[in-house]
Amino acid sequence: MELDAALLSRLQFAFTVSFHIIFPSITIGLATLIAIWEGLWLKTGNPVYLQLAKFWIKPFAITFGMGVVSGIVLSYEFGTNFSEFSRITGAVLGPLMAYEVLTAFFLEAGFLGIMLFGWQRVGPKLHFMATVVVAVGTWISAFWIIAANSWMHTPAGHIIVDGVFQVQSWWQVVFNPSMPYRLAHMLLAAFITGTFVVLATSAWQLRHSEHKNMARKGLSMTLWLALILTPLQAYVGDLHGLNVKEHQPVKLAAMEGIWAEREAGAPLLLFAIPDRVAEKNHFEIGIPKLASLILTHDPDGELMGLKAVPADERPNVAVVFFSFRIMVGIGVLMILVAFTGAFLRWRGSLYQSRWFLTACSYLAPSGILAVLAGWYVVEVGRQPWLVYGLVRTIDVVSPLPAERVLFSLTLFVLTYSLLFGVYLYFMRKLIRKGPPPLEKLSQQLIGVKASGYAVALAKQIKPEQEQH
Amino acid sequence: MELQMGLPLFYFLLLGFAILMYVLLDGFDLGIGILYPWFNTDAEHDHLMRSISHVWDGNETWLVFGGVILFGAFPLAYASIASLLYLPIMLMLIGLIFRGVAFEYRFKSHTSKVWWNRAFAIGSSLAAFCQGLMLGVLVQGVDADSVASSSLQWLTPFSLFTGLAVMAGYALLGCTYLTMKSRGDIQQKAARYGQRLLLFVMLAMLLVSLFTLYQQPEIRERWFGGAHSLILMLLPLMAILAARLLYRDLGRVQRQFAAEAEISIRHESRPFWLAASLFLLAFAGLVAGLFPYLLPHQISFYAAAAPDSSLSFMLPGILIFLPLILAYTLWGYHIFRGKVEDYEEGY
Numbered sequence A: 001m002e003l004d005a006a007l008l009s010r011l012q013f014a015f016t017v018s019f020h021i022i023f024p025s026i027t028i029g030l031a032t033l034i035a036i037w038e039g040l041w042l043k044t045g046n047p048v049y050l051q052l053a054k055f056w057i058k059p060f061a062i063t064f065g066m067g068v069v070s071g072i073v074l075s076y077e078f079g080t081n082f083s084e085f086s087r088i089t090g091a092v093l094g095p096l097m098a099y100e101v102l103t104a105f106f107l108e109a110g111f112l113g114i115m116l117f118g119w120q121r122v123g124p125k126l127h128f129m130a131t132v133v134v135a136v137g138t139w140i141s142a143f144w145i146i147a148a149n150s151w152m153h154t155p156a157g158h159i160i161v162d163g164v165f166q167v168q169s170w171w172q173v174v175f176n177p178s179m180p181y182r183l184a185h186m187l188l189a190a191f192i193t194g195t196f197v198v199l200a201t202s203a204w205q206l207r208h209s210e211h212k213n214m215a216r217k218g219l220s221m222t223l224w225l226a227l228i229l230t231p232l233q234a235y236v237g238d239l240h241g242l243n244v245k246e247h248q249p250v251k252l253a254a255m256e257g258i259w260a261e262r263e264a265g266a267p268l269l270l271f272a273i274p275d276r277v278a279e280k281n282h283f284e285i286g287i288p289k290l291a292s293l294i295l296t297h298d299p300d301g302e303l304m305g306l307k308a309v310p311a312d313e314r315p316n317v318a319v320v321f322f323s324f325r326i327m328v329g330i331g332v333l334m335i336l337v338a339f340t341g342a343f344l345r346w347r348g349s350l351y352q353s354r355w356f357l358t359a360c361s362y363l364a365p366s367g368i369l370a371v372l373a374g375w376y377v378v379e380v381g382r383q384p385w386l387v388y389g390l391v392r393t394i395d396v397v398s399p400l401p402a403e404r405v406l407f408s409l410t411l412f413v414l415t416y417s418l419l420f421g422v423y424l425y426f427m428r429k430l431i432r433k434g435p436p437p438l439e440k441l442s443q444q445l446i447g448v449k450a451s452g453y454a455v456a457l458a459k460q461i462k463p464e465q466e467q468h
Numbered sequence B: 001m002e003l004q005m006g007l008p009l010f011y012f013l014l015l016g017f018a019i020l021m022y023v024l025l026d027g028f029d030l031g032i033g034i035l036y037p038w039f040n041t042d043a044e045h046d047h048l049m050r051s052i053s054h055v056w057d058g059n060e061t062w063l064v065f066g067g068v069i070l071f072g073a074f075p076l077a078y079a080s081i082a083s084l085l086y087l088p089i090m091l092m093l094i095g096l097i098f099r100g101v102a103f104e105y106r107f108k109s110h111t112s113k114v115w116w117n118r119a120f121a122i123g124s125s126l127a128a129f130c131q132g133l134m135l136g137v138l139v140q141g142v143d144a145d146s147v148a149s150s151s152l153q154w155l156t157p158f159s160l161f162t163g164l165a166v167m168a169g170y171a172l173l174g175c176t177y178l179t180m181k182s183r184g185d186i187q188q189k190a191a192r193y194g195q196r197l198l199l200f201v202m203l204a205m206l207l208v209s210l211f212t213l214y215q216q217p218e219i220r221e222r223w224f225g226g227a228h229s230l231i232l233m234l235l236p237l238m239a240i241l242a243a244r245l246l247y248r249d250l251g252r253v254q255r256q257f258a259a260e261a262e263i264s265i266r267h268e269s270r271p272f273w274l275a276a277s278l279f280l281l282a283f284a285g286l287v288a289g290l291f292p293y294l295l296p297h298q299i300s301f302y303a304a305a306a307p308d309s310s311l312s313f314m315l316p317g318i319l320i321f322l323p324l325i326l327a328y329t330l331w332g333y334h335i336f337r338g339k340v341e342d343y344e345e346g347y
Helices: A005-044 A047-081 A083-117 A124-153 A170-174 A179-207 A212-247 A249-256 A290-296 A317-347 A354-361 A366-382 A402-433 A438-445 A451-467 B002-038 B042-052 B056-073 B075-084 B086-106 B113-140 B157-181 B184-215 B217-224 B228-258 B265-290 B308-335
Strands: A158-161 A164-167 A262-264 A268-275 A280-287 A302-304 A385-387 B293-295
Touching: A005 A047, A005 A124, A005 A179, A005 A366, A005 A402, A047 A083, A047 A212, A047 A402, A047 B056, A047 B075, A047 B086, A083 A124, A083 A164, A083 A170, A083 B056, A083 B075, A083 B308, A124 A170, A124 A179, A124 A366, A124 A385, A164 B308, A179 A212, A179 A354, A179 A366, A212 A249, A212 A290, A212 A317, A249 A268, A249 A290, A249 A302, A249 A317, A249 A366, A268 A290, A268 A317, A280 A290, A290 A302, A317 A354, A317 A366, A402 B086, B002 B042, B002 B056, B002 B113, B002 B157, B002 B184, B002 B265, B002 B308, B042 B113, B042 B157, B042 B184, B056 B075, B056 B086, B056 B308, B075 B086, B075 B293, B086 B113, B113 B157, B113 B184, B113 B265, B157 B184, B157 B228, B157 B265, B184 B217, B184 B228, B184 B265, B217 B228, B217 B265, B228 B265
Parallel strands: none
Antiparallel strands: A158 A164, A262 A302, A268 A280
16 A cells, blocks of 8 residues: 555644643643632632642643643644645644743643642742642643644735745634634633543542542532533633634534535434445434524525535534534533532532432543544644635645654554553543542642741641641 | 845844754754663663653653744745655654653553653653654755756755764763763663763764765865855864863763762863763864855745745744743753752652
8 A cells, every 4th residue: 555645644633732731631720629629728728628639739730741741742743744735825724822821831830830839939929829820821721722723724924935824813813713712712622621630530530439529629610610601601601603704614514424515404413324425314313403503593595505615625524523522412412411510509408419420430541532523523624725715734844754653653663552551541540549648748848948938827727637 | 135135144043053953952962862772770870861751741842943943934835844854754753652661651661661762762762763854955055957856856865974962962961961960870771981972072073074065066166265254164173172161171070980080060061061062062173164044055044935025924922932942941951950860750
């Protein structure tokens, strides 16, 4: 079989970026939660909050580390595997990424050291500030990279001179038409991912009657968060979908599985098997007119279908179609869990409901799966374009010998598979180990530079112990 | 015209600054990874890891910064160099992955600790070696057509040698960092290894310089043609002076220890700064020879520069954030000042 360097480069990028996105999706949410807990601890003095922060900071640290090392790969892969793309879009995308490094990466890295290792070296307020800075750093980072990604979907603010992109308006480049929706959707997705990781772990701990105080607090908080965030996400996702309809109608047609050039009163397909060759769906199960109603607010509204563009301008319909259903399905499940949790809380049986806790504990990876599926919708749905309507992916791949890309792809598959196993192993180990006991927290915090801090903490914790 | 040349030049210098910062900062922590196999006990390994576990991430960010400045300010050079150096870059990234995760996993492992030790040592060495290899290519230059065809031309005895030389240089930086951050046996070991590495590094710098002067008439012309060569000559002279002082300081640390005297703080911490200035001088010499090229004799910085709209967009970000970054990075180092033993294990 002839090896295709272009295909291998694309596979490698898809593989490395998929692996990477898992970790920031968790850390954005988790950093924010840890900052909230640390802030609540400072405000209320309730040591359970400190215990939550201290417990989650370890999984956070290994997740963050995985994100860092897998992220560096991406910043070089544009040049190594997509050299022509880098040459023609570097003047647009490079500066956005430079801003990401300047305003986010250094910030996160600079304060992470203090957040992880500085408990004894700085006072509690300064430590809290470091945690907040790390959390905010993760949001800023998302802002810039989403701006760059969105520009590739809905390019704006540029001119093309001799085949090279130049910027006319940076405002239009950064706040391009799909950027606000994608940013809101992704940030919410990350908060939800972190929330469900904590929710599932807390449920698991309660189910096994471990660390009850901490687990109750964790479950209670994350269920409230889920109750607010998941319906909000459905709303934002809907807005994002309308934005796709306006700017990338072919992608939307693939998401909904619409083939006819124009279709009035399109059904919302729950299931179908799209067939690229026959240009139709098999085994359709759908709700009549609902897709038109959602997307045009008119049951007989017209939607553009895949046949409106030539076959070589259509994405891989099946991947987009199924990924979209997986994402939405998980989203619906999360909303159900959030409302069931609220109902059980109202009934007063939340912490005793074994079936609910068991169900919740399986949801730890739900956010990550939804994020991955969502990104496949977005990215596969843009194909065959790299910059929508302007640059075809296949035209801008580096002219590398196929064996060389195969070699690096093999290395990445081996390395990442190994590391993913290791990551899961250590996450499990840390979660099983549980939080440091309250007594030990006070010892840990007694450091050479922070005697006042330690004494204050010891005073807080003592009455708590006496209650037991 | 002034401004048109001014902005690309600014970014050329900024790129140089980013590379220098990376080499100095990640240099010492990669160096500690390279030195790792020469330390034996678990306690020593704990000490080595803990001396850098709070800073490695920030240090590595300079590598990303250098990459994106090249991408944003000189897209043509980024595209050509990255695809030309495909394999060394990929191997470097794999090396950085393994040594990076080793920080997190080693402290949480029991049975697998020995594997994380290996991942840290081999990953650090591989990353440093690949960087040296790339340096060799930049010094030596490549044929014009090899950029397009992405040949294996970068693999030469010379680039293999620079790979080893950079490993030795990083290890030297690591030794001087350990001299500053340790006491007792570890400090003595670091000082001793540092002296030997220094001799090798000076020899390597001499050989690389002679070979480059012999092989490349343009660089020979620049170094020996005209009055400015007198100023350039200061670079090797200052390097020799710095090396001599460094060797003496490392010797003093050992003698004071042997005499059971208090080791003076000056002699403990000055070696790091002397080793850093050696790197600075070598880097200045390199830039003096290669200017104005990003890829020797093929891509100059002004030919590769992005349009002014991109260069001026990044400018306020750099002028505002770079000083801030330097300030809080320095503050971070300040918080963890002193010997490693003096701060508690962590989170």
